[in-house]
Amino acid sequence: MPYTRYVVQRGDTLFRIARQRSMNVEALIAANPQLQDPNRIVPGQVIYVPNQMLRQYVIQPGDTMYIIARRLNIPLNLILQANPQVDPQRLQVGQIIYIPDAPATRIVEPMQEYGYDEMVRDLQLLQQRYDFINVSSIGRSVEGRELFVVRLGVGAREVHFNGSFHANEWITTPLLMNFIEDYAIAYEAKQPLRGFDIPALYEQTSLYIVPMVNPDGVELVLEGIDPTNPRYEEVVRINRGSLNFDRWKANIRGVDLNNQFPAFWQEEYDRKGVTQPAPLNYPGPTPLSEPESRAMANFTRQRNFRMVLAFHSQGEVIFWGYRDLEPAESQTIVNRFQAQSGYQPIRTVLSDAGYKDWFILEWRRPGFTVEVGTGVNPLPISQYPKIYEDNIGIMLEALRL
Known part of the structure; x- marks a missing residue:
């Protein structure tokens, strides 16, 4: 070859x-x-x-590249890439072009370092393949990356999932993207998923997923920072001169986005004792000072979520209460989640200013922080299959409760 x-x-x-x-x-x-x-x-x-290994194809009367792509079920861009010498506007009968193999059936490949570029590419392909998937933006990050939200379903009951609030917890993004594709496959085929009636859930529930809240931070952990980036010196200084960003949880400005919400924020600020940008635990100068946290807050206020789930890593636990303000049904729900996953429910810890905390405080509705996997962040990708098996039941259960 x-x-x-x-x-x-x-x-x-x-x-x-x-x-x-x-x-x-x-x-x-x-x-x-x-x-x-x-x-x-x-x-x-x-x-x-x-x-x-490319197949040869002989141009027939009436052929266009688009018609050939549709007939052979091969994406048009792959055929064009395989034939750079061919002018697609000047095909001749009898002319030979080359046909690449069809791409893999699945779009999302979670068993890899999964960053912003992978997510954007997969969202585009998912939206092209499944016309019932709605992808839009709720805002932009510090460095201008779109904060995408995916909507699945048309029901009056609204549920929200999010991932990658923390940069080195990026494994939660492929978790959510994998779920989006599994849901879409089941809905298109009008088939159940793990025993759950997806067509019925689609009609009853509108699911909104923000797969990556902190794209700048995720890219920093996975790719480092280019010396030409105007924030290079500041970021390296915040990281104490190191170019290893495995410990980095914050956004690109060194603000911990999950300590940014107006839920006893001052108490969290005083408790953390971190008063300047840092790889983790700096709540910022004020609540919602960062564009990512503001976008999440504005997005949440514009919806009528019955329940929210924020996916983090690690610990295999589910935090479900906040200052005794959560509704009574939250305990029943978390017990269902435990039955699906084996994760241990924990009602409260000494912590404030998180997204889940703020949601419970403002709306008095069920909110959960799901800590996936075990070990030290960033978790090894070898844990991913178990993480997905543990959490798909939680996500499906949330859609029908």
Whole structure:
């Protein structure tokens, strides 16, 4: 099989390179036995990409690239990429073009470092494949990245999930994206999912998911920061000179977004004792000082959520109360979540100013913080299959309660 020489760019991983070419990452690794650690490639490094085995297709009368793509169920952009020498506006009968293999059936690949670019790409593809998925924006991050919200369902009962409030807890984003795709597949097929009637839930409940609240922070943890970024010196200083951002929970300005909400914020500020930007635990100069937390607050105020679930890591516990202000039904609900996941319910801890805390304080409705997985953040991706199995039941249960 012939190979193409490729020079690694900043932000590349083997997973990303393979997905961009709709190929299997194992084939890419096999083509590069010189790599001592396939999980670590660096800009400027040369790798070899196997060329796909392309089928030949002879242009017939009436053919266009669009018609061919629809007929063969291959995305049009992949056919165009496989034929850079062909002018799609000047096809000739009898002309030979090349047809790539169909991409994998699934869109979301959670078993990888899953950052903002992966999320955006998958949201675009999911929306193209499933026209009932609605994707919109609730605002932008400090660095201008869109804060996307996905809506599934048309029912009057509104439920909200979110993930990646904390940068090094990015594993919660593929968790939510994986769930979005599973839900969409089940709804399109009019089939149940894990015993739950998805078509009925779609009619009864409107689910709003913000898969990544803190995209700047997630990208910092996964990719580091480019020296050309105007915040480079400030961010490195906040991180005490280190370029390892594994401990970073905050947004790009060093503010912990889950300590930003007006729920006894001053008490949390005094308790934390962190009075300047830091990788974690700095509540900011004032409540809702950051564009990400403001966007979440405004978005929540504009909806009528019956229940919210904020996914964090780690601990395999579910926090469900706040200053005895939660409704009585919250205990019944969390017991159902425990039955689905095995996670331990914890009513309260000495903490304020979190998103769940603020929701309970303002609306007196059920709010939950679900801490997925065990160990030290960022959790290894090897934990992902168990995390998903533990939490899919929680998410489905939340839709019908």
